[in-house]
Amino acid sequence: MYKMIKLDVFDRKILEELIENSREQVTTIAKKVRLRRENVNYRINRLVKLGLIKEFNTILSERNLGLSHYVIFIELVKLGDETERQIIEYLKNNHFMSWIGTSAGKWSLVFDIIIYEKNSNLEKILGDFLQNFWNFIDNYEVLRLSESNYFAPKLIGKASISHIQSESKDIIELDKIDHKILSLLNQDSRKTLVDISHQTNLTPNGVNNRIKALVKNKIIIGHTISLDWKKLGYEWFAIQIKLHKYEEEIDNQIKKFFMNHEKVVFYYKYFGGSWDYDIGVLVQNSDELRDFINEYRKKFSDVSKISDVFLTLEETTGYKMPEGVFE
Numbered sequence: 338m339y340k341m342i343k344l345d346v347f348d349r350k351i352l353e354e355l356i357e358n359s360r361e362q363v364t365t366i367a368k369k370v371r372l373r374r375e376n377v378n379y380r381i382n383r384l385v386k387l388g389l390i391k392e393f394n395t396i397l398s399e400r401n402l403g404l405s406h407y408v409i410f411i412e413l414v415k416l417g418d419e420t421e422r423q424i425i426e427y428l429k430n431n432h433f434m435s436w437i438g439t440s441a442g443k444w445s446l447v448f449d450i451i452i453y454e455k456n457s458n459l460e461k462i463l464g465d466f467l468q469n470f471w472n473f474i475d476n477y478e479v480l481r482l483s484e485s486n487y488f489a490p491k492l493i494g495k496a497s498i499s500h501i502q503s504e505s506k507d508i509i510e511l512d513k514i515d516h517k518i519l520s521l522l523n524q525d526s527r528k529t530l531v532d533i534s535h536q537t538n539l540t541p542n543g544v545n546n547r548i549k550a551l552v553k554n555k556i557i558i559g560h561t562i563s564l565d566w567k568k569l570g571y572e573w574f575a576i577q578i579k580l581h582k583y584e585e586e587i588d589n590q591i592k593k594f595f596m597n598h599e600k601v602v603f604y605y606k607y608f609g610g611s612w613d614y615d616i617g618v619l620v621q622n623s624d625e626l627r628d629f630i631n632e633y634r635k636k637f638s639d640v641s642k643i644s645d646v647f648l649t650l651e652e653t654t655g656y657k658m659p660e661g662v663f664e
Contacts (some may be wrong), residue, residue, distance in 0.1 A: 578642070591641070
């Protein structure tokens, strides 16, 4: 049973600043929210200890790193608790796994694989997984991601902040030090220049220059936080949508609806497959879910249909770049 966390106005202001830029200095945040530095630091640590702030994330451009992103949906059968734990541990031990979650509905398990486009080993990763657990798998679907957007501010009742993944003309060639810096920031976006310098044999100023170059080349897009939605009293439903009429204007209208609607916290768009969009909808009860579905159908039933709705039970691992891409 999740214990809900009550946020006051200062907590919300601090979270808003961290969502926009989780590397921002505590001193800067304190000035913006008009609290003492010590008070801001205490509140951040408290929200981490309570489990509301799960991670401090660096947003990296998959496209500009030359990566491909796949989402795998698994329908499991004959499953006991121990087998589910074994499957999840197996996935967590693979260095190309990103997000892993369990759900109630047609799909029992969903996970993301992010790999280099040039040297794709998707077939082996997926083949090994299916071979190990084939007797527990009834059905599966593999979709390639073409576009995504996450609207974290909606979790605390704020308007969307869209981190657009700008595309470089060419994939940027990075050296081992760049990869090490990205790996460290991927683990924790609030790592200091001094912390990173100790692990890269660069001066703090040298690290800072490297990070600035990675931002300039649109490898680093931003820094944010991930929050535990259940501690804010939400349930997360994933809704799969299939377009049966495709025009660029229609597609733009649907994405604009997702961006502006207070209940939609992310969308995934796929290349082909059995459906075109996954959206994450956060609601506090079934009435809110029904109202959202009715609202969507009223606007877009002539060009699309809802293929499936399922409840996300748990995020086993949150979204971040898998360590395999830095090795």
